[in-house]
Amino acid sequence: MAEPLSPAERDRTFCDILNRELVCALGCTEPIAVAYAAALARETLGCEPERLELDCSGNIIKNVKSVTVPNSGGLAGLEAAATLGAVGGNAASALEVLEDVDDADRARTRELLDRAGYAEVSLAVDVPNLYIRVRAHASGHTADVIIAEHHTNVAYRALDGVRLDGAYDSPEAVASDARDAHDQVLSALSLEAIIEFAEDGDIDAARDALERQLSLNDAISREGLEHAWGAEVGRTLLDSREDDTPCRARARAAAGSDARMSGCAMPVVIVCGSGNQGITACLPVLEYAERLGVEGDRLLRALALSDLVAIHVKSYIGALSAFCGAVCAACGAGAAITWMSGGTPEQVGATIVNTLGNVGGIVCDGAKSSCAAKISAAVDAAILGHDMAMAGRSFRAGEGLVQETIEETIASMGYVGRVGMKPTDVEILNIMIGKTEVGR
Template sequence: MGNLYAAALGAAVNLPDLGLEMLGCVKEEHRKQADEWVQAGLFRASVAMISSRIYIQVRVEAGDDVCTVTIRDKHTQVEEIKLNEEILCWNKIAEDALEAEGEVVPFSGPHIHDYSFQDILTYAETVPVEEMLFMRSAYEMNLELFHLGLSSKRTTFAPSLYQQNGCEVISDNDRATAQLLCNGAIEARVIGLEKPAMSIAGSGAHGIICTMPLYAVQQVRQYSEETLLRATAISYLVTQYIKEYSGRLSAFCGCGIASGTAMACAMAWMRGASFEQIVLVVNNMASGITGMICDGGNQGCTMKGIVAVDAAFRAVEFALLHVGVDARHGINGVTPEETFRQMGLIASPGMEATEKTIVEIMENKK
């Protein structure tokens, strides 16, 4: 049903140049128009395939004319526009090769995988802080979303987390504060409150988990803003590192697993962990939560976020005591890079059958 209303609202607002920000222009008349169209059965949606890649095809019929638009790999990347079988726009991105000067050059994978985990940490530790100031906006945006959720009568988890934090936004308990800030913002996001979240890897919830627990730790432990920004760089980069293996869409919870692991690494770094201890954090997170499924963006994301934040704190606390799951066990690799890759492989292709089952269960609920 959400896909139907998203399509109907897009048609009602009709400002394509705004991309995904078009929904920020929705007014009451647009909502009424979209609801009328959906209730009249003018919009239909079906599953095209099970894949970790984004694929959307829209078919619009008007009189004798039929227009189809194909989107692939990114939510705003239009690959083809066709009117009555005539191709009006073709923007094919080669899947397995890049063409350069008439030659086919094999695609070796995402550029971020050219770097090691140590490279990421070194970069975050040494890049001039002036180059990271833009990340302040992530905290400003996500905190606004959190406060909207905390004051809303529609949220249920946020008030409970607030009570668990002693009825304070920032208490002297970094874990309870992190749970409140992070998952209060996630709940506001998934129930559709009208404030944006700063996304990473195409997801607002990913971006919230990457940042809000770190802000909680920084506030409670009174670390400097520079420490927070450098930790945020680690969190964002490790998230992207894992997501390039797992794919943008998969049956595992990228918010909890990819961003949760990245945030845990960043939190450990903030608390003075050595490289070896941060690797233990990676192993602890990989062993602990990699199997968490994704069943769509919904209120359940809040509960998954709660689990991920708790797992992150535990993974860090164990690692700071030099306690962690050994590399020889389970899906852990000899190196953190190998562990990240194997976490991604669990998602894609590993959980494709799981994704099919999840979709079937959700379709049967209609």
């Protein structure tokens, strides 16, 4: 456990966390990270690649397999994401790398994808859960880019084996220093400190990021409700009970996912490296704020609480796993709803415990249209958790993974997601890529 921070140190640290986490992304972050790596590889090579090689972790393969690449004209998969990034991506735009691709880029991408063997994909083993390696070849030269641990963490970049900083190094020595620094910052998070920050901390340094999250994520949610994207989970929910606030909270979050999972080219602000989690942490809070008359600075503080709780819960699990991250974000949303409703710190904690005790362990089987339904289910559990907490009811220690304290409960669920569900992750991937035949 890290030493407690002074209020000023806490405020700086938490605003830094929010500013680092709340960045814009176009589409699902895994295919966008692949496109970003490919764009960096092309930039390093200095010309369009003649051939691409991709080595990716199972979680990257799982999360890119079925989701539509934004601005691609309906293409899906690793090969499409990498090729479009290499053809027309702007590496300087990071997770908005595909924002400016045009019809010529899309046509060239389709032409290259029709060429046998242009982009070859392999499963990387014994690597971090989030790992992307792109080798781009042209004219006898090879550019090599590795992204690891986080979606924009460029752990290695080299031309013909020589790192761009001039040092000779092995690409297998991927960046533990960045992860250590990241983990050290996250260790400052606790529910008690997060609530104190929301109550009276100086949020000014993160104000722009929070306002951008509200604006952009609200916009893509409205797009998902107004037009037929994906499985239309959000629209289906509103068709049933439009005037019901809990239902609207679920629908607003689900609709944003409906749009982005189906290739909508509107940006979102992400949390925990995920647009779906950024949407889930935001839209239910916004919907309940409208019902409760919460606005201005207090709304931003509620959103900061939601984001930081999501980050705190997710930090025990890691960037990608078989544990659906929407549950972590829903914990944040539920906690913020309880806080806006005048709940005590104990009731905020009980909301999180009730949510984890209910839907903790929903499996992630890749990014796709059904993510919107999982978001709806997670938000529904968080609202139930909130209602129970406000009525003085909570799941008790010793019941399943629920422990004596909120922090112990978060850690126990995180251990299951990080360690216990590793074999589950492998088997999900094996089914998805056809290595396992499922039958009786």
